[in-house]
Amino acid sequence: MPEGLLPTLTLALVLATQRMAKRNVLIRYLPSVETLGSTTVICTDKTGTLTQNHMMVRRLYLGQSFHSSAGERDELGVADLYRPFFLTARMCHDLKESESHGKLAFLGDPMEVALVEMALRFIPGIPVYRRLTEIPFDADRKRLSTLNESPQGPVLYCKGAPESVLPLCQHVLIDGKIQSLGTEARERIVHAQDEMANQGLRVLAFAYRKLFEGHERERLEEDLILAGLVGLEDPPRPEVPEALRKCQEAGIKVIMVTGDHPRTAMAIAREIGLVKSDSPTIITGEQLRRFSDIQLQLALDAQEVIFARVVADQKMRIVGALRNKNQIVAVTGDGVNDAPALKAAHIGIAMGIAGTDVAKEAADMVLLDDNFASIVNAVEEGRAVFENIRKFLTYVLVHNVAELIPYLGFLLFKIPLALTPIQALSIDMGSDTLAALGLGVERPDPQIMRRPPRPRGERLMNWPLAFRAYLFLGLIEAATAMAAFFFVLNRAGWKYGQTLVAQDPMYLQATTACLSAIILMQIVNVFLCRSDMRSVFATGILGNSLILVGVMSEIAMLLLINYTYWGNALLGTQPIGEAVWGFVIPFGIAMFILEELRKWLARRRLLHPSS
DSSP: OOTTHHHHHHHHHHHHHHHHHHTTEEESSTHHHHHHTTOOEEEEOSTTTTBOOOOEEEEEEETTEEEESOOTTOTTOHHHHTHHHHHHHHHSOOOEEEEETTEEEEESOHHHHHHHHHHHHHSTTOOOOEEEEEEOOOTTTOEEEEEEEETTEEEEEEEEOHHHHGGGEEEEEETTEEEEOOHHHHHHHHHHHHHHHHTTOEEEEEEEEEOOTTOOGGGSSSSEEEEEEEEEEOOBOTTHHHHHHHHHHTTOEEEEEOSSOHHHHHHHHHHHTSOOSSSOEEEEHHHHHHOOHHHHHHHTTSSSEEEESOOHHHHHHHHHHHHHTTOOEEEEEOSGGGHHHHHHSSEEEEETTTOOHHHHHHOSEEETTOOHHHHHHHHHHHHHHHHHHHHHHHHHHHHHHHHHHHHHHHHHSOOOOSSOHHHHHHIIIIITHHHHHHHHTOOOOTTGGGSOOOOTTOOSSOHHHHIIIIIIIHHHHHHHHHHHHHHHHHHTTOOTTOOOOTTOHHHHHHHHHHHHHHHHHHHHHHHHTTOSSSOHHHHOSSSOHHHHHHHHHHHHHHHHHHHOHHHHHHHTOOOOOHHHHHHHHHHHHHHHHHHHHHHHHHHHHHHOTTO
16 A cells, blocks of 8 residues: 555545535535545425525515515505414514614524514514413424414414314404305315415414413414415525536436425426426325335336425435435534434434534534535545545555565566665655645536436546556556666666675666656646546646645755755765656656556547447
């Protein structure tokens, strides 16, 4: 193993995490960087990840008709006729109130903030009643209820998913009057919900109930009065459609997993380009409960899959099913209940803004901006890291062959040792380190996200890499080094079988020629290794400052070991003349031409597999 491989590998991963941090991705475990590059499926939340999580009320369904959410000019007297609706929005929440620049501010869920602000637009001086108790929201109930002390006595305010709240209602508020909620009225409400959901709005139902003394806590959410429906808009992030297009080109399947209504999820999915066909597979949490493991795995084979109205334990089941299908799964989450799914996935991704500490601790990486596009950026960097590790692995293995051949020749053919141990170590730990590290931080190939994920069992060291490093570039470099060694000896009159002492000037100059040839060929090799397919004329000479610094350090080392007293004394070298450089440089040119020819043939086979 090359001595410089481990520090170079570690530094490459560390620098990759720094680049990801600049792209709003915080890596918690270094091996996750490499795993990202093989991701085949991303299970993503909708709210805040695919959308902006900037909620705004867009439509109200009150009584039997839709209304604007503006509220500033309430010409129809909606605020008076449907006062309980706005009281529910004002009372039923878990926000913290504070002051910012002398104004009332609310801290908490953006959806609840939007609802309270809507209520204040319609009734600016709306009172806040003292809260007596609360029945908290959870994923199974899909609703939140608070009991408040109003001037007329205790009132229960309830908000939640319409399919959760509507079955609890026996009456409905229409134009200020309470009427019985019959079958026809229920159908109109469901139709209104579907209409808003089809527009991509998140729909909530508001209900209330006046209570009398002696009420039972277990029966608070009974015989409610439906106050109305509200539709909230959460616009998609503008970067998401392009990020999804990259995923499709990269062969990565994206599955939306959301707690929202199926129609809302579908509308957003179509808007961002996640769904393009006429009949995508939509699976609700209720359907998922009835699915067997085999049915779930079969459903996941569909090209376009959306999970709606699912809870945290179901998300973990989806991840498990994908793992059983030998997929490399990345999953997003922000809540405490998401922690098991984050742990179960190959890559757990927590939200940095909306995520809980528990979710962040369970995750492998944290999105600092909660943006789906940042996940795609991280996958691109992960793929680039794997390719870069292969690049510098090829680079260091090439000179290993050039270092090995002199020892084999010494042992098998009884020729003088062409490269001393200290000289070999100077290459591994000295001249090659910066250039190898430069390959480790190469920018992603422009085509890297147009290739499918690499197979799960594909190893870092594969046969094409071994052939290129050991049997092609390595042999060329080894032949050059040995040719330079014998060129110096033959010019000095050495004959086969002649013994050379360690301090013989002729021997010192010959080993210097061998060492110098390896370093010179590695200067050529570093530019060849920037891509295993693209020409040097495409990758360019510039564009990677660390490689340029590495090349300058190799040139400086050539001068140091050849033409300075300290270099000669430390490495056992002697200056070489112009004739040696004239002999070695054509080998470098030949190596460049042969590798460019190999790349051309490889590109041709890729474009024309049958030829």
